[in-house]
Amino acid sequence: MAFKHIIDSERCKGCGLCVDVCPKKVLEISDKVSAKGYFPAYQARPEDCIYCTLCCVMCPDVAITIIETKDSNEAVTA
Numbered sequence: 290m291a292f293k294h295i296i297d298s299e300r301c302k303g304c305g306l307c308v309d310v311c312p313k314k315v316l317e318i319s320d321k322v323s324a325k326g327y328f329p330a331y332q333a334r335p336e337d338c339i340y341c342t343l344c345c346v347m348c349p350d351v352a353i354t355i356i357e358t359k360d361s362n363e364a365v366t367a
């Protein structure tokens with residue numbers, strides 16, 4: 290069992306709260322603008338993510354999700 294960290298770049302408003310809260314400094318703000326005109330967060334160092342969920346809890350726009358996967362490439366279907 291593994292986990293996958295997903296940022297919905299169309300929900301993200303680029304506030305940077307998740308970047309600040311991440312204890313492993315995984316996240317950064319992109320320099321590419323989203324369809325809604327924001328600069329979204331992304332996982333700059335995904336290999337360092339410990340799936341602590343702090344960023345998910347912190348995000349005011351509920352843009353970050355962590356899902357369980359069977360392996361690192363495949364999502365679990367309910």
Ligand code: SF4
Nearest residue numbers: 311338339341342344
């Ligand atoms: S789950 Fe934890 S370690 Fe991973 S990006 Fe979010 S705050 Fe950082």
Ligand code: SF4
Nearest residue numbers: 301302304305307348
């Ligand atoms: S906390 Fe949410 S809205 Fe703010 S930058 Fe992170 S993902 Fe985007």
